[in-house]
Amino acid sequence: MADGDLIDGLIDALRCLPGVGPRTAQRMTWHLLERHRDAGRRLAAALVEAMDRVGQCRVCRTLTEHETCAICASPRRDRSRICVVENPADVVRIETGTDYKGVYFVLMGNLSPLDGIGPRELGLEQLAQRLAEGAVSELILATGATAEGEATAHFLAEMAREHAVTATRIAQGVPLGGDLEFVDSGTLAHALSGRREVVF
Amino acid sequence: MADGDLIDGLIDALRCLPGVGPRTAQRMTWHLLERHRDAGRRLAAALVEAMDRVGQCRVCRTLTEHETCAICASPRRDRSRICVVENPADVVRIETGTDYKGVYFVLMGNLSPLDGIGPRELGLEQLAQRLAEGAVSELILATGATAEGEATAHFLAEMAREHAVTATRIAQGVPLGGDLEFVDSGTLAHALSGRREVVF
Numbered sequence: 001m002a003d004g005d006l007i008d009g010l011i012d013a014l015r016c017l018p019g020v021g022p023r024t025a026q027r028m029t030w031h032l033l034e035r036h037r038d039a040g041r042r043l044a045a046a047l048v049e050a051m052d053r054v055g056q057c058r059v060c061r062t063l064t065e066h067e068t069c070a071i072c073a074s075p076r077r078d079r080s081r082i083c084v085v086e087n088p089a090d091v092v093r094i095e096t097g098t099d100y101k102g103v104y105f106v107l108m109g110n111l112s113p114l115d116g117i118g119p120r121e122l123g124l125e126q127l128a129q130r131l132a133e134g135a136v137s138e139l140i141l142a143t144g145a146t147a148e149g150e151a152t153a154h155f156l157a158e159m160a161r162e163h164a165v166t167a168t169r170i171a172q173g174v175p176l177g178g179d180l181e182f183v184d185s186g187t188l189a190h191a192l193s194g195r196r197e198v199v200f
Numbered sequence: 201m202a203d204g205d206l207i208d209g210l211i212d213a214l215r216c217l218p219g220v221g222p223r224t225a226q227r228m229t230w231h232l233l234e235r236h237r238d239a240g241r242r243l244a245a246a247l248v249e250a251m252d253r254v255g256q257c258r259v260c261r262t263l264t265e266h267e268t269c270a271i272c273a274s275p276r277r278d279r280s281r282i283c284v285v286e287n288p289a290d291v292v293r294i295e296t297g298t299d300y301k302g303v304y305f306v307l308m309g310n311l312s313p314l315d316g317i318g319p320r321e322l323g324l325e326q327l328a329q330r331l332a333e334g335a336v337s338e339l340i341l342a343t344g345a346t347a348e349g350e351a352t353a354h355f356l357a358e359m360a361r362e363h364a365v366t367a368t369r370i371a372q373g374v375p376l377g378g379d380l381e382f383v384d385s386g387t388l389a390h391a392l393s394g395r396r397e398v399v400f
Contacts, residue, residue, distance in 0.1 A: 004254070004265035004270075006249050006250045007250060007254060007264075007265070009246045009249065009250070010246045010249075010250040012246075013242050013245075013246035013247075014246075016239035016240070016243055017232075017243075018227055018231045019224065019228075024219065026289065026292070027219075028217045029250070030263075030287065030288060031218045032216070032217075032251065033251070033263050033288075034263070034287060036216055039213075039216035040216070040247050040250070040251040041247070041248065041252075042213050042216070043247060044244040044247035044248045044251070045213075045244075046209045046210045046214075047210060047213075047240050047241070047243060047247070048241065048244045049206050049209070049210075050206045050209070050229070051232065051233070051240040051244070052241075053206055054206055054207060054233055063230075064204050064207075065205070065206045066204060087230065087234060088230060092226070
Protein backbone atom coordinates (compact mmCIF):
# COMPACT_ATOMS: atom_id res chain seq x y z
CA MET A 1 0.00 0.00 0.00
CA ALA A 2 2.65 2.53 0.96
CA ASP A 3 5.76 2.89 -1.14
CA GLY A 4 8.52 0.52 -0.13
CA ASP A 5 9.34 -1.90 2.63
CA LEU A 6 10.77 0.73 4.99
CA ILE A 7 7.52 2.69 5.19
CA ASP A 8 5.44 -0.49 5.55
CA GLY A 9 7.98 -1.76 8.08
CA LEU A 10 7.63 1.36 10.21
CA ILE A 11 3.82 1.22 10.04
CA ASP A 12 4.02 -2.40 11.14
CA ALA A 13 6.55 -1.77 13.93
CA LEU A 14 4.47 1.08 15.40
CA ARG A 15 1.65 -1.38 15.99
CA CYS A 16 3.59 -2.86 18.92
CA LEU A 17 2.42 0.21 20.86
CA PRO A 18 -0.78 -0.35 22.86
CA GLY A 19 -3.87 1.22 21.30
CA VAL A 20 -2.20 1.73 17.91
CA GLY A 21 -4.08 0.10 15.02
CA PRO A 22 -3.20 0.15 11.30
CA ARG A 23 -4.73 3.57 10.59
CA THR A 24 -3.11 5.26 13.57
CA ALA A 25 0.23 3.65 12.70
CA GLN A 26 -0.08 5.00 9.17
CA ARG A 27 -0.89 8.50 10.41
CA MET A 28 2.09 8.39 12.79
CA THR A 29 4.38 7.27 9.97
CA TRP A 30 3.37 10.09 7.61
CA HIS A 31 3.60 12.59 10.45
CA LEU A 32 7.19 11.59 11.21
CA LEU A 33 8.34 11.22 7.60
CA GLU A 34 6.79 14.41 6.28
CA ARG A 35 7.83 16.88 8.93
CA HIS A 36 9.31 15.35 12.06
CA ARG A 37 12.32 13.20 11.15
CA ASP A 38 14.48 14.59 13.95
CA ALA A 39 11.79 13.75 16.50
CA GLY A 40 11.60 10.27 14.95
CA ARG A 41 15.35 9.82 15.33
CA ARG A 42 15.23 11.05 18.94
CA LEU A 43 12.42 8.57 19.64
CA ALA A 44 14.53 5.75 18.18
CA ALA A 45 17.47 6.71 20.38
CA ALA A 46 15.27 6.97 23.49
CA LEU A 47 13.81 3.54 22.73
CA VAL A 48 17.21 1.88 22.33
CA GLU A 49 18.56 3.48 25.52
CA ALA A 50 15.51 2.56 27.58
CA MET A 51 15.13 -0.99 26.19
CA ASP A 52 18.81 -1.74 26.78
CA ARG A 53 19.53 0.03 30.04
CA VAL A 54 16.36 0.01 32.15
CA GLY A 55 16.40 -2.88 34.56
CA GLN A 56 14.65 -3.77 37.79
CA CYS A 57 15.30 -2.40 41.30
CA ARG A 58 17.10 -5.11 43.24
CA VAL A 59 14.97 -4.31 46.33
CA CYS A 60 11.42 -3.77 45.06
CA ARG A 61 11.63 -5.03 41.43
CA THR A 62 10.21 -1.83 39.89
CA LEU A 63 11.67 -0.61 36.59
CA THR A 64 14.68 1.66 37.01
CA GLU A 65 17.92 2.47 35.23
CA HIS A 66 19.74 2.36 38.59
CA GLU A 67 20.58 -0.62 40.75
CA THR A 68 18.14 0.61 43.39
CA CYS A 69 15.10 2.76 42.55
CA ALA A 70 14.68 6.30 43.89
CA ILE A 71 12.06 5.26 46.46
CA CYS A 72 14.04 2.31 47.86
CA ALA A 73 17.17 4.49 47.97
CA SER A 74 15.45 7.37 49.77
CA PRO A 75 16.25 7.74 53.50
CA ARG A 76 12.89 9.44 54.03
CA ARG A 77 10.67 6.45 53.25
CA ASP A 78 9.10 4.30 55.99
CA ARG A 79 10.55 0.80 55.50
CA SER A 80 8.15 -0.80 58.02
CA ARG A 81 5.32 -0.70 55.47
CA ILE A 82 5.46 -2.43 52.10
CA CYS A 83 2.75 -1.81 49.53
CA VAL A 84 2.51 -4.68 47.02
CA VAL A 85 1.38 -3.66 43.53
CA GLU A 86 1.11 -5.40 40.19
CA ASN A 87 3.31 -3.12 38.10
CA PRO A 88 5.46 0.05 38.05
CA ALA A 89 2.57 2.15 36.72
CA ASP A 90 0.69 1.40 39.98
CA VAL A 91 3.65 2.81 41.94
CA VAL A 92 3.40 6.05 39.95
CA ARG A 93 -0.38 6.15 40.52
CA ILE A 94 -0.04 5.75 44.29
CA GLU A 95 2.87 8.22 44.44
CA THR A 96 0.98 10.93 42.56
CA GLY A 97 -2.50 10.26 43.99
CA THR A 98 -1.86 9.60 47.68
CA ASP A 99 0.49 10.66 50.48
CA TYR A 100 1.80 7.13 51.09
CA LYS A 101 5.30 7.25 52.58
CA GLY A 102 6.17 3.57 52.85
CA VAL A 103 8.00 1.47 50.28
CA TYR A 104 6.78 -0.88 47.54
CA PHE A 105 7.13 -4.35 46.18
CA VAL A 106 6.30 -4.72 42.48
CA LEU A 107 5.08 -8.15 41.39
CA MET A 108 5.27 -7.47 37.63
CA GLY A 109 2.08 -9.46 37.22
CA ASN A 110 -0.20 -11.70 39.24
CA LEU A 111 -0.14 -15.36 40.18
CA SER A 112 -1.42 -17.27 37.17
CA PRO A 113 -0.60 -20.99 37.41
CA LEU A 114 -2.11 -21.76 34.00
CA ASP A 115 0.37 -19.32 32.39
CA GLY A 116 3.24 -20.74 34.44
CA ILE A 117 3.44 -17.66 36.67
CA GLY A 118 4.02 -18.86 40.22
CA PRO A 119 5.55 -17.33 43.37
CA ARG A 120 9.06 -17.64 41.92
CA GLU A 121 8.21 -15.60 38.79
CA LEU A 122 6.78 -12.80 40.98
CA GLY A 123 9.94 -12.71 43.14
CA LEU A 124 8.03 -13.71 46.26
CA GLU A 125 11.09 -15.43 47.80
CA GLN A 126 12.67 -11.98 47.86
CA LEU A 127 9.57 -10.53 49.55
CA ALA A 128 9.45 -13.41 52.06
CA GLN A 129 13.06 -12.68 52.98
CA ARG A 130 12.23 -9.03 53.67
CA LEU A 131 9.31 -10.11 55.90
CA ALA A 132 11.57 -12.61 57.69
CA GLU A 133 14.07 -9.89 58.54
CA GLY A 134 11.53 -8.57 61.09
CA ALA A 135 11.57 -4.87 60.20
CA VAL A 136 8.24 -4.91 58.35
CA SER A 137 5.03 -4.38 60.35
CA GLU A 138 2.45 -4.04 57.58
CA LEU A 139 2.05 -5.56 54.12
CA ILE A 140 -0.47 -3.51 52.13
CA LEU A 141 -2.03 -5.58 49.36
CA ALA A 142 -2.82 -3.22 46.45
CA THR A 143 -3.27 -5.73 43.65
CA GLY A 144 -6.30 -5.15 41.43
CA ALA A 145 -9.88 -6.14 42.33
CA THR A 146 -9.81 -8.79 39.62
CA ALA A 147 -9.95 -12.57 40.10
CA GLU A 148 -6.15 -12.80 39.63
CA GLY A 149 -5.50 -9.79 41.87
CA GLU A 150 -7.68 -11.25 44.63
CA ALA A 151 -6.03 -14.66 44.40
CA THR A 152 -2.59 -13.08 44.57
CA ALA A 153 -3.63 -10.91 47.54
CA HIS A 154 -4.92 -14.02 49.32
CA PHE A 155 -1.61 -15.83 48.76
CA LEU A 156 0.36 -12.82 50.03
CA ALA A 157 -1.87 -12.49 53.11
CA GLU A 158 -1.05 -16.12 54.01
CA MET A 159 2.63 -15.36 53.53
CA ALA A 160 2.40 -12.33 55.81
CA ARG A 161 0.67 -14.39 58.49
CA GLU A 162 3.48 -16.97 58.40
CA HIS A 163 5.91 -14.15 59.24
CA ALA A 164 3.57 -12.57 61.83
CA VAL A 165 3.20 -9.44 59.69
CA THR A 166 -0.16 -7.64 59.47
CA ALA A 167 -1.63 -7.84 55.96
CA THR A 168 -4.13 -5.18 54.85
CA ARG A 169 -6.13 -4.97 51.64
CA ILE A 170 -6.98 -1.64 49.96
CA ALA A 171 -10.69 -0.88 50.40
CA GLN A 172 -13.21 -1.72 47.72
CA GLY A 173 -16.28 0.43 47.32
CA VAL A 174 -17.98 3.24 45.49
CA PRO A 175 -15.43 5.45 43.71
CA LEU A 176 -15.14 9.05 44.86
CA GLY A 177 -17.63 11.29 43.07
CA GLY A 178 -19.45 8.23 41.74
CA ASP A 179 -23.24 8.12 41.68
CA LEU A 180 -24.69 4.84 42.94
CA GLU A 181 -26.50 4.76 39.60
CA PHE A 182 -23.27 4.01 37.76
CA VAL A 183 -21.79 1.51 40.20
CA ASP A 184 -21.98 -2.16 39.30
CA SER A 185 -23.75 -4.50 41.72
CA GLY A 186 -20.57 -6.32 42.73
CA THR A 187 -18.90 -3.07 43.79
CA LEU A 188 -22.07 -1.99 45.59
CA ALA A 189 -22.22 -5.28 47.51
CA HIS A 190 -18.57 -4.82 48.57
CA ALA A 191 -19.25 -1.21 49.59
CA LEU A 192 -22.22 -2.27 51.68
CA SER A 193 -20.54 -5.19 53.43
CA GLY A 194 -17.43 -3.08 54.03
CA ARG A 195 -19.37 -0.22 55.62
CA ARG A 196 -17.79 1.66 58.54
CA GLU A 197 -19.33 3.43 61.49
CA VAL A 198 -19.48 7.18 60.98
CA VAL A 199 -17.39 8.71 63.73
CA PHE A 200 -17.74 12.40 64.66
CA MET B 201 7.67 10.81 38.47
CA ALA B 202 8.99 7.64 36.89
CA ASP B 203 12.33 6.22 37.95
CA GLY B 204 15.27 7.65 36.08
CA ASP B 205 15.98 9.89 33.12
CA LEU B 206 15.76 7.09 30.54
CA ILE B 207 12.16 6.23 31.41
CA ASP B 208 11.14 9.90 31.53
CA GLY B 209 13.08 10.46 28.30
CA LEU B 210 11.19 7.70 26.52
CA ILE B 211 7.82 8.98 27.80
CA ASP B 212 8.78 12.42 26.52
CA ALA B 213 10.05 11.18 23.15
CA LEU B 214 6.87 9.18 22.48
CA ARG B 215 4.88 12.41 22.64
CA CYS B 216 6.24 13.36 19.20
CA LEU B 217 3.68 10.89 17.82
CA PRO B 218 0.36 12.50 16.83
CA GLY B 219 -2.45 11.88 19.33
CA VAL B 220 -0.11 10.71 22.09
CA GLY B 221 -0.45 12.69 25.33
CA PRO B 222 1.42 12.21 28.60
CA ARG B 223 -0.80 9.40 29.91
CA THR B 224 -0.73 7.42 26.67
CA ALA B 225 3.04 7.89 26.43
CA GLN B 226 3.39 6.51 29.97
CA ARG B 227 1.22 3.51 29.17
CA MET B 228 3.24 2.82 26.01
CA THR B 229 6.50 3.06 27.97
CA TRP B 230 5.40 0.57 30.63
CA HIS B 231 4.01 -1.75 27.97
CA LEU B 232 7.35 -1.85 26.14
CA LEU B 233 9.58 -2.04 29.21
CA GLU B 234 7.58 -4.66 31.06
CA ARG B 235 7.00 -7.20 28.35
CA HIS B 236 7.89 -6.03 24.85
CA ARG B 237 11.54 -4.97 24.75
CA ASP B 238 12.25 -6.80 21.51
CA ALA B 239 9.32 -5.05 19.84
CA GLY B 240 10.66 -1.75 21.20
CA ARG B 241 14.08 -2.45 19.71
CA ARG B 242 12.52 -3.42 16.38
CA LEU B 243 10.52 -0.17 16.42
CA ALA B 244 13.72 1.81 17.05
CA ALA B 245 15.44 0.10 14.12
CA ALA B 246 12.44 0.67 11.82
CA LEU B 247 12.40 4.35 12.82
CA VAL B 248 16.10 4.85 12.10
CA GLU B 249 15.88 3.07 8.74
CA ALA B 250 12.79 4.99 7.63
CA MET B 251 13.93 8.42 8.88
CA ASP B 252 17.32 8.02 7.18
CA ARG B 253 16.48 6.23 3.97
CA VAL B 254 13.00 7.31 2.88
CA GLY B 255 13.20 10.16 0.39
CA GLN B 256 10.94 11.62 -2.26
CA CYS B 257 10.10 10.24 -5.70
CA ARG B 258 11.98 12.31 -8.29
CA VAL B 259 8.89 12.30 -10.53
CA CYS B 260 5.90 12.85 -8.23
CA ARG B 261 7.54 13.86 -4.94
CA THR B 262 5.74 11.22 -2.83
CA LEU B 263 7.65 9.51 -0.03
CA THR B 264 9.56 6.44 -1.16
CA GLU B 265 12.77 4.61 -0.40
CA HIS B 266 13.46 4.27 -4.13
CA GLU B 267 14.50 6.92 -6.64
CA THR B 268 11.13 6.57 -8.37
CA CYS B 269 7.99 5.44 -6.53
CA ALA B 270 6.14 2.24 -7.45
CA ILE B 271 3.33 4.12 -9.19
CA CYS B 272 5.60 6.35 -11.30
CA ALA B 273 7.73 3.33 -12.18
CA SER B 274 4.76 1.17 -13.20
CA PRO B 275 4.24 0.68 -16.97
CA ARG B 276 0.54 0.08 -16.33
CA ARG B 277 -0.33 3.62 -15.17
CA ASP B 278 -1.91 6.19 -17.49
CA ARG B 279 0.60 9.06 -17.67
CA SER B 280 -1.82 11.36 -19.46
CA ARG B 281 -3.65 12.08 -16.19
CA ILE B 282 -1.95 13.57 -13.15
CA CYS B 283 -3.82 13.73 -9.85
CA VAL B 284 -2.43 16.48 -7.59
CA VAL B 285 -2.73 15.75 -3.85
CA GLU B 286 -1.47 17.41 -0.69
CA ASN B 287 0.47 14.52 0.80
CA PRO B 288 1.50 10.85 0.40
CA ALA B 289 -1.33 9.68 2.66
CA ASP B 290 -3.79 11.07 0.10
CA VAL B 291 -2.14 8.89 -2.57
CA VAL B 292 -2.72 5.83 -0.40
CA ARG B 293 -6.34 6.90 0.21
CA ILE B 294 -7.06 7.29 -3.52
CA GLU B 295 -5.23 4.06 -4.37
CA THR B 296 -7.21 2.02 -1.85
CA GLY B 297 -10.56 3.80 -2.18
CA THR B 298 -10.92 4.31 -5.95
CA ASP B 299 -9.97 2.65 -9.24
CA TYR B 300 -7.88 5.61 -10.46
CA LYS B 301 -5.20 4.43 -12.90
CA GLY B 302 -3.38 7.70 -13.65
CA VAL B 303 -0.32 9.05 -11.87
CA TYR B 304 0.11 11.59 -9.07
CA PHE B 305 1.86 14.75 -8.09
CA VAL B 306 2.33 15.23 -4.36
CA LEU B 307 2.56 18.85 -3.20
CA MET B 308 3.66 18.04 0.36
CA GLY B 309 1.47 20.88 1.58
CA ASN B 310 -0.56 23.73 0.14
CA LEU B 311 0.30 27.22 -1.02
CA SER B 312 0.58 29.36 2.10
CA PRO B 313 2.32 32.67 1.37
CA LEU B 314 2.18 33.73 5.04
CA ASP B 315 4.21 30.65 5.99
CA GLY B 316 6.61 31.22 3.12
CA ILE B 317 5.25 28.27 1.13
CA GLY B 318 5.06 29.31 -2.50
CA PRO B 319 5.08 27.46 -5.86
CA ARG B 320 8.79 26.68 -5.51
CA GLU B 321 8.33 24.92 -2.15
CA LEU B 322 5.58 22.74 -3.64
CA GLY B 323 7.78 21.76 -6.61
CA LEU B 324 5.42 23.36 -9.10
CA GLU B 325 8.24 24.10 -11.58
CA GLN B 326 8.64 20.35 -11.87
CA LEU B 327 4.89 19.94 -12.46
CA ALA B 328 4.88 22.79 -15.02
CA GLN B 329 7.66 21.02 -16.89
CA ARG B 330 5.62 17.82 -17.08
CA LEU B 331 2.65 19.78 -18.41
CA ALA B 332 4.90 21.54 -20.94
CA GLU B 333 6.11 18.21 -22.30
CA GLY B 334 2.67 17.80 -23.88
CA ALA B 335 1.86 14.22 -22.82
CA VAL B 336 -0.58 15.23 -20.09
CA SER B 337 -4.22 15.76 -21.04
CA GLU B 338 -5.83 16.15 -17.61
CA LEU B 339 -4.71 17.61 -14.29
CA ILE B 340 -6.98 16.37 -11.51
CA LEU B 341 -6.98 18.76 -8.56
CA ALA B 342 -7.52 16.67 -5.40
CA THR B 343 -6.37 19.10 -2.74
CA GLY B 344 -8.66 19.38 0.28
CA ALA B 345 -11.86 21.45 0.37
CA THR B 346 -10.21 23.88 2.77
CA ALA B 347 -9.38 27.52 2.05
CA GLU B 348 -5.73 26.61 1.38
CA GLY B 349 -6.70 23.58 -0.70
CA GLU B 350 -9.09 25.68 -2.84
CA ALA B 351 -6.52 28.46 -3.31
CA THR B 352 -3.90 25.91 -4.34
CA ALA B 353 -6.37 24.23 -6.74
CA HIS B 354 -7.16 27.61 -8.28
CA PHE B 355 -3.47 28.35 -8.80
CA LEU B 356 -2.94 24.92 -10.39
CA ALA B 357 -5.96 25.37 -12.67
CA GLU B 358 -4.42 28.60 -14.00
CA MET B 359 -1.16 26.78 -14.56
CA ALA B 360 -2.94 23.98 -16.45
CA ARG B 361 -4.71 26.53 -18.67
CA GLU B 362 -1.37 28.14 -19.56
CA HIS B 363 -0.24 24.76 -20.86
CA ALA B 364 -3.58 24.03 -22.57
CA VAL B 365 -4.20 21.10 -20.23
CA THR B 366 -7.70 20.41 -18.92
CA ALA B 367 -7.92 20.95 -15.15
CA THR B 368 -10.59 19.09 -13.18
CA ARG B 369 -11.54 19.45 -9.54
CA ILE B 370 -12.77 16.46 -7.49
CA ALA B 371 -16.52 16.80 -7.00
CA GLN B 372 -18.52 18.02 -4.05
CA GLY B 373 -19.12 15.13 -1.80
CA VAL B 374 -16.07 16.00 0.17
CA PRO B 375 -17.73 17.78 3.06
CA LEU B 376 -17.09 21.53 3.12
CA GLY B 377 -14.12 22.44 5.30
CA GLY B 378 -13.10 18.77 5.47
CA ASP B 379 -9.60 17.41 5.06
CA LEU B 380 -9.24 14.34 2.82
CA GLU B 381 -7.97 12.53 5.89
CA PHE B 382 -11.49 12.26 7.35
CA VAL B 383 -13.36 11.24 4.21
CA ASP B 384 -14.55 7.63 3.84
CA SER B 385 -13.47 5.79 0.69
CA GLY B 386 -16.98 5.64 -0.81
CA THR B 387 -17.33 9.42 -0.67
CA LEU B 388 -13.83 9.77 -2.05
CA ALA B 389 -14.67 7.50 -5.01
CA HIS B 390 -17.78 9.58 -5.76
CA ALA B 391 -15.79 12.78 -5.56
CA LEU B 392 -13.18 11.45 -7.96
CA SER B 393 -15.62 10.10 -10.58
CA GLY B 394 -17.76 13.25 -10.36
CA ARG B 395 -14.91 15.66 -11.09
CA ARG B 396 -15.77 18.65 -13.31
CA GLU B 397 -13.70 20.77 -15.65
CA VAL B 398 -12.66 24.10 -14.19
CA VAL B 399 -14.44 26.76 -16.28
CA PHE B 400 -13.43 30.41 -16.24
